[in-house]
């Protein structure tokens with residue numbers, strides 16, 4: 006060891022010699038390629054508007070040493086201002102759809118394959134480092150970050166940073182890892198996929214307040230990546246997340262038509278406790294469907310317009326804590 010060696014290096018050599026597992030602190034490659042997706046659903050207009058804006062004003066999202074690429078993922082749906090043309094783009098990034106080559110493919114399957122070749126391939130070392138996929142919801146969720154994995158320290162640290170930066174504005178984190186509820190998203194082709202969901206905003210509408218929240222979430226995310234690339238060490242942290250348990254459908258009649266609607270005491274109460282015995286739905290004759298579970302749960306995506314066809318009135322979540330070890334960039 007040279008006499009000029011910094012104290013830190015000596016210390017780590019000593020710790021390593023003592024057999025302490027230095028790998029407990031995550032050394033992660035620099036973030037070099039980031040995509041910002043808008044228009045995955047063509048009628049969720051904040052992301053469409055922001056991405057179109059950034060395609061013209063790239064300076065606002067430029068970061069040193071990083072390629073930040075804004076991209077409209079479902080241009081035909083954007084043009085028609087609909088969620089999708091043939092099928093929901095945000096459900097078809099499974100290996101089967103991504104490799105399907107028989108006959109004429111539905112528009113979104115062909116589009117998924119194109120996106121996968123530009124920003125993936127999913128699961129490969131060539132995939133983009135981070136994809137931020139911008140969505141709006143008609144539910145009263147405020148700013149929400151959507152995680153697909155409970156063990157991605159980089160993403161957990163990024164969520165922590167965004168939450169701290171947003172305060173006092175709330176920023177919830179939704180974990181959609183649960184088998185059976187998880188779906189194969191557009192962003193899932195990235196090494197670190199993150200959904201940005203902001204509401205309430207009607208489909209086909211842009212609200213300035215919602216637009217502003219989405220814009221600052223993206224900017225804080227980019228700040229985080231820049232600080233990380235500059236070599237800042239993010240200490241171990243924990244975040245509270247809402248983990249999806251199951252989806253709940255509306256009461257329906259024999260034809261499959263709705264026979265009750267979200268109860269007024271549940272409407273707009275995303276992230277608030279739903280306790281055993283609380284009302285969930287109300288029918289035209291005034292009869293109420295109560296929550297009969299045994300545990301308090303935290304509903305979200307309450308009365309999301311796009312989920313009527315998916316037979317989902319809301320999702321039940323539970324609060325859990327995720328932890329991340331300290332992370333730093335290994336290539337500064």
Ligand SMILES: CC(=O)N[C@@H](CC(=O)O)C(=O)O
Nearest residue numbers: 046095140141142151200311
């Ligand atoms: C309202 C909406 O589109 N939500 C998104 C959530 C997500 O991106 O995970 C979706 O269902 O694909």
Ligand SMILES: [Zn+2]
Nearest residue numbers: 046049140141
């Ligand atoms: Zn969406």
